[in-house]
Amino acid sequence: VQLQASGGGLVQAGDSLRLSCRGTGHTFSDYNIGWFRQPPGKEREFVASISWNGRRTYYEDSVEGRFTISRDNAENLVGLLMNSLEPEDTAVYSCAATLTTGWAPNPHDYFFWGQGTQVTVSS
Numbered sequence: 001v002q003l004q005a006s007g008g009g010l011v012q013a014g015d016s017l018r019l020s021c022r023g024t025g026h027t028f029s030d031y032n033i034g035w036f037r038q039p040p041g042k043e044r045e046f047v048a049s050i051s052w053n054g055r056r057t058y059y060e061d062s063v064e065g066r067f068t069i070s071r072d073n074a075e076n077l078v079g080l081l082m083n084s085l086e087p088e089d090t091a092v093y094s095c096a097a098t099l100t101t102g103w104a105p106n107p108h109d110y111f112f113w114g115q116g117t118q119v120t121v122s123s
Contacts, residue, residue, distance in 0.1 A: 001025040003033075003114030005095045010120045015085050021078040021095030021114060029053075029073040032098050035080050036107055037091035038116070046105035047093070050078060058103050062088070085121045092116035 007019040021033060034049035048059045048069040057069050063082075071078040078095060094117075096110035104110075 001028050001031060001097055001112050003095050003097060003112055005093060005114045005117045008093060008117030008119045010122065011085055013086055013121055013123050015121070016081065016083045017085060017119060019080040019082065019093055019095075019117060019119070021080070023076040023078075023097070025076075028076040028097075030099070031112075032101065032104065033069075033071065033078040034096050034098060034104060034110060035069065035078075035093060036096060036110075037089075037093045037119075039088075039091040042091075044094075044107055046107070048080060049098075049104055051101070056102070058105075060105070082119070085119075087121045087123045090119060090121050092118050 002024045005021050035047040038044040050057050050069045054071045066084045068081045095114050097112040098110040100109040
């Protein structure tokens with residue numbers, strides 16, 4: 001499966017942004033999908049993930065309650081709605097696919113990665 005992230009941009013603190021991860025290939029619905037981000041000068045970190053059928057979602061503590069992950073397998077699409085954005089959310093955001101079930105914050109568990117999209121939040 002190939003993935004492509006989009007929807008990034010420059011916003012102000014408190015604004016919202018919706019990222020999309022579009023997959024190509026008929027096996028998209030087989031995979032759990034995760035969002036990761038890499039802030040400037042820092043390591044890549046887990047943001048959120050969703051199970052293959054959309055029934056399970058997982059969030060990193062700092063985004064819990066602000067971000068919502070969802071998916072539409074008919075459209076091969078996973079979304080990440082980001083509300084109440086903070087300057088600390090500034091990063092390159094990427095989506096990735098894994099067959100690992102449950103809580104999967106380790107990027108090494110993900111097989112396929114899309115190109116990232118830049119999110120910049122100004123104060």
